[in-house]
Amino acid sequence: MKSIVVTGCAGFIGSHLTEKLLQLGYKVIGIDNFDPFYPKRIKEENMNHFRQDSSFVFYELDLRVDSSLDIITEPVDLVVHLAGKAGVRPSIEDPQGYINSNISATRNVLDFMRKKGVKKFAFASSSSIYGNNKEVPFSESHNVDRAISPYAFSKKSCEILNHCYHHLYDLDIINMRFFTVFGPRQRPDLAIHKFLKLMKNNQEIPMFGDGSMARDYTYVSDTVEGIVKSCQYLFDHENVFDTINLGNSYPILLSDMIATIATSAKCTPKIKHLPMQAGDVDQTFADISRAKKLIGYNPKVSFKEGIELFVKWFTQKDTPIL
Numbered sequence: 001m002k003s004i005v006v007t008g009c010a011g012f013i014g015s016h017l018t019e020k021l022l023q024l025g026y027k028v029i030g031i032d033n034f035d036p037f038y039p040k041r042i043k044e045e046n047m048n049h050f051r052q053d054s055s056f057v058f059y060e061l062d063l064r065v066d067s068s069l070d071i072i073t074e075p076v077d078l079v080v081h082l083a084g085k086a087g088v089r090p091s092i093e094d095p096q097g098y099i100n101s102n103i104s105a106t107r108n109v110l111d112f113m114r115k116k117g118v119k120k121f122a123f124a125s126s127s128s129i130y131g132n133n134k135e136v137p138f139s140e141s142h143n144v145d146r147a148i149s150p151y152a153f154s155k156k157s158c159e160i161l162n163h164c165y166h167h168l169y170d171l172d173i174i175n176m177r178f179f180t181v182f183g184p185r186q187r188p189d190l191a192i193h194k195f196l197k198l199m200k201n202n203q204e205i206p207m208f209g210d211g212s213m214a215r216d217y218t219y220v221s222d223t224v225e226g227i228v229k230s231c232q233y234l235f236d237h238e239n240v241f242d243t244i245n246l247g248n249s250y251p252i253l254l255s256d257m258i259a260t261i262a263t264s265a266k267c268t269p270k271i272k273h274l275p276m277q278a279g280d281v282d283q284t285f286a287d288i289s290r291a292k293k294l295i296g297y298n299p300k301v302s303f304k305e306g307i308e309l310f311v312k313w314f315t316q317k318d319t320p321i322l
């Protein structure tokens with residue numbers, strides 16, 4: 001039975017990934033420090049879906065602390081590194097926090113792998129690193145030197161650091177650039193989650209810009225499928241250093257996103273128009289041909305279908321009061 005470390009296993013994507021890997025018969029060593037970016041009880045609820053699984057082991061530890069992973073005694077075949085501080089706007093308030101939780105923590109994970117002889121690494125990067133590049137769809141071959149937020153800077157820095165460890169220590173690495181992931185358990189700070197909650201409470205929705213901002217939303221099961229296929233590719237190949245977009249290649253305008261949620265939730269949105277926010281990119285739009293070719297990535301869930309599943313989940317659960 002292969003053993004996979006999932007950092008950030010209590011988070012939105014990490015909890016779905018852990019569940020999937022356990023279903024597929026992997027042993028999962030989960031790492032999380034319950035970072036207070038959003039409440040611990042939400043993360044504990046996420047973990048309730050697999051905490052009792054006999055193939056799951058959990059370490060509550062902080063990846064910012066040097067050598068913190070050294071307490072892991074189990075054999076490890078691959079690391080999926082999802083832990084970190086997410087979010088563009090908060091990174092402008094706390095750039096050093098993002099440098100610590102994203103760049104320093106990633107260095108710590110890579111050194112753990114080097115010391116323990118673990119060769120396979122799948123890293124959570126982000127569409128944010130494309131900044132305001134005008135050429136769309138975004139391709140992995142495009143220049144990404146013009147970050148417009150500390151968050152984007154931190155993810156790009158990690159991709160470069162990953163290359164150093166690939167070159168120096170023969171680690172096989174895939175940088176997976178996620179494009180706005182949504183679905184059940186979505187982080188409460190993300191727009192779809194926030195907007196649905198506001199609509200349900202009959203409150204105003206802050207719409208930044210004129211509604212023409214667009215995002216290439218990806219349903220979480222498609223992202224998870226992309227991560228699992230990246231792991232399988234890493235297990236089957238040697239001397240890998242690659243970067244792939246895990247998006248949907250179907251950008252949705254902000255105004256359409258609000259309308260789709262409203263239709264699905266049977267609400268009438270009250271929109272409050274506000275200026276664009278610093279750090280927000282105008283659009284994201286993934287060219288996914290490389291991911292298709294390399295790992296056989298094939299996203300299946302349409303935006304409308306995904307929103308319906310999200311609204312159903314949101315309506316049925318006990319919505320935590322944040």
Ligand SMILES: NC(=O)c1ccc[n+]([C@@H]2O[C@H](COP(=O)([O-])OP(=O)(O)OC[C@H]3O[C@@H](n4cnc5c(N)ncnc54)[C@H](O)[C@@H]3O)[C@@H](O)[C@H]2O)c1
Nearest residue numbers: 008011012013032033034035062063083084126178180181
């Ligand atoms: N959700 C998206 O749309 C999206 C898009 C692009 C990239 N990403 C990246 O994917 C990854 C997962 O995103 P998510 O939406 O699931 O976020 P999340 O915040 O729900 O999950 C991240 C988890 O990492 C943990 N963590 C943070 N700092 C840690 C530390 N120092 N030590 C140990 N654990 C730590 C947090 O407690 C959290 O449970 C992140 O790296 C994020 O930047 C997400």
